[in-house]
Amino acid sequence: MRKKLLDKVGNDKDLTERQKRQFEDAREQLEGRLTEYRLLHSISVSDTAVSMARRYGVDEHDARMAGLLHDWDKNLSDEELLLRACEYDIKLSEHHEDMAALLHAQTGAVAVHRQFPELSDAVIQAIARHTSAAEDMSELDIIIYVADMLEPLRTQGNLVPLRQLAGKVELEELFLRCYEATMRHLINRHRFIHPDSLKVWNTYVAKERNTRPSKKQNGLRDMQIQA
Numbered sequence: 001m002r003k004k005l006l007d008k009v010g011n012d013k014d015l016t017e018r019q020k021r022q023f024e025d026a027r028e029q030l031e032g033r034l035t036e037y038r039l040l041h042s043i044s045v046s047d048t049a050v051s052m053a054r055r056y057g058v059d060e061h062d063a064r065m066a067g068l069l070h071d072w073d074k075n076l077s078d079e080e081l082l083l084r085a086c087e088y089d090i091k092l093s094e095h096h097e098d099m100a101a102l103l104h105a106q107t108g109a110v111a112v113h114r115q116f117p118e119l120s121d122a123v124i125q126a127i128a129r130h131t132s133a134a135e136d137m138s139e140l141d142i143i144i145y146v147a148d149m150l151e152p153l154r155t156q157g158n159l160v161p162l163r164q165l166a167g168k169v170e171l172e173e174l175f176l177r178c179y180e181a182t183m184r185h186l187i188n189r190h191r192f193i194h195p196d197s198l199k200v201w202n203t204y205v206a207k208e209r210n211t212r213p214s215k216k217q218n219g220l221r222d223m224q225i226q227a
């Protein structure tokens, strides 16, 4: 699996020459920025994102490139990330815990935009949102968020039930299930939950209740139990 991923050079047969060159160029540049472990993860996220894009009718090349480049700044130290954030005028949260875990998405998006100006805004946004998500996730944003979590090289936690949902449920439902797992993980480890993450959670829970009457009833039942 690892060897197969490392040998992968954008050789999907339906890629245009230009897309193939773009993928190979980005991959080569990533080799100089990431450890082998993170490079493999990035290629695996790219692969997973492409197969999800196929299943959900989203632009495959955008998914391929956003997946490949989503962790562009992941190997920077907290200090380097802070410097980059200042340089790029990125507004810093007052909550500095997990800075590296969150900031690399935003600095990475700006850096990738500068390095690869031909990439679409949709790709840049998906990179920026892959850690903390947003209340108005696009289909591509969701695909990258989910692919980052479910790519097959990830072994922590029991991801099998979530992987089995991919392609079988609507994207927003899949996103909510994955986001739920992230929230549970943070709570179980007594980690800080950013207020913006709670907003995202509440927005998607409300959406789900509004679109699924049975869930709404379950929600009411839950509230009655708590009362």
Ligand SMILES: [Fe+2]
Pocket (backbone or CB within 6 Å): 070, 071, 074, 104, 105, 130, 131
């Ligand atoms: Fe990341």
Ligand SMILES: [Fe+2]
Pocket (backbone or CB within 6 Å): 041, 045, 070, 071, 148
């Ligand atoms: Fe990642």
